[in-house]
Amino acid sequence: MPDARVIPLHADRPVPRTTTPSRPRMEQVPPPADTTGATPAETSPLWERRLADTLAFLRRRITGDYQVDEFGFDRELTDNVMMPLLRPLYEKWFRVETIGLHNVPSDSGALLVANHSGTLPMDSVMTAVAVHEHHPANRHLRMLGADLVFRTPMLSSIARKTGQTLACNPDAERLLRGGELVGVWPEGFKGVGKPYKDRYKLQRFGRGGFVSAALRTRTPIIPVSIVGAEEIYPKIGEIKLIARLFGLPYFPVTPTFPLLGPLGAVPLPSKWYIEFGEPIRTDQYEPGAAEDPMLVFNLTDQVRETIQQTLYRLLTQRRNVWLG
Structure with missing residues (x-):
């Protein structure tokens, strides 16, 4: 797997932009004037933008084209x-x-x-x-x-x-x-x-x-x-033996845990x-x-x-x- 680039803590972090490639026109007709000032990417459907962003994110993760600082913050x-x-x-x-x-x-x-x-x-x-x-x-x-x-x-x-x-x-x-x-x-x-x-x-x-x-x-x-x-998680008690066994500061007992098992962890x-x-x-x-x-x-x-x-x-x- 490729490694991410490590950047200094205070370095600028450029934000990638996604652009929509232009298509050839079938007729030499001027396009209608855009009075909103929006770019093609901004006027595309929301689901298309989200899909494009998701795919771009996955590509960067796979290729290692992302940055972390010296503490490991991604x-x-x-x-x-x-x-x-x-x-x-x-x-x-x-x-x-x-x-x-x-x-x-x-x-x-x-x-x-x-x-x-x-x-x-x-x-x-x-x-x-x-x-x-x-x-x-x-x-x-x-x-x-x-x-x-x-x-x-x-x-x-x-x-x-x-x-x-x-x-x-x-x-x-x-x-x-x-x-x-x-x-x-x-x-x-x-x-x-x-x-x-x-x-x-x-x-x-x-x-x-x-x-x-x-x-x-x-x-x-x-x-x-x-x-x-x-x-x-209202803590009403603790089981010290289990805490010592796993090296935990405490093993809590609440009204729902461990009585209800995994459901008690909600x-x-x-x-x-x-x-x-x-x-x-x-x-x-x-x-x-x-x-x-x-x-x-x-x-x-x-x-x-x-x-x-x-x-x-x-x-x-x-x-x-x-x-x-």
Whole structure:
């Protein structure tokens, strides 16, 4: 199989255009004036354009005529395969509503920090869909994942191709300096795997490594609050023996799993809200501020408290878990 070309993180990515070849005219009759200004490709039936785009995409995959960056991010695969697969889940199943996307910059780096929940980390995936599908610039969210993700066969490859990378400061800083949007869920497994009785109560935010990365790159921190993910897999217990056997942080027990087998893996259709808060600036601090542990602690606490208070507000405005 041919190899894809590797491009720098900040390099321009040309978008291929499909043109319709001209046909010989049977008569020397001037064509009617086009008052719409549309090209032949734009006036062709929708199904023809989609078929042409699909065939062109498949040709590029077969010949290796596509690009990935140094992290392994395959932009074309994400746009043409992954996003269409996730869109029905986002729009029809969870019916996600976004608030405050204007706070996310259109052409510069920012660090998005969100709460984590749901037994399986679907909240991070839905946040990436929200940024790509509803932000005016259709930006990609480069998520920082746990090492378990990159130790798991197949999942590791999918994560890399969709723009994820290991949750470590060097990678986060390289992405931020490259002008990318970086997503981090600092509660980690403590948040995503907490019992249902502790829903919407934020866990500890680690040692504030994400704040240090933002300070070193002088990029804003955007608090993100997600309501709805806590109810998709209500965790009422766990089986520790199975978790240890497979090297997992936990093996969950929900009202439907493992009782209903594979059917129990279907998430419950809760109504979601994702709010992107006002950016917390870091460019106002002096160089070297990332080495000040008290400043890092205070900013970490500020981000955590902002998210927690926003969650409480969104919950008071929500009328029903399933209908919103």
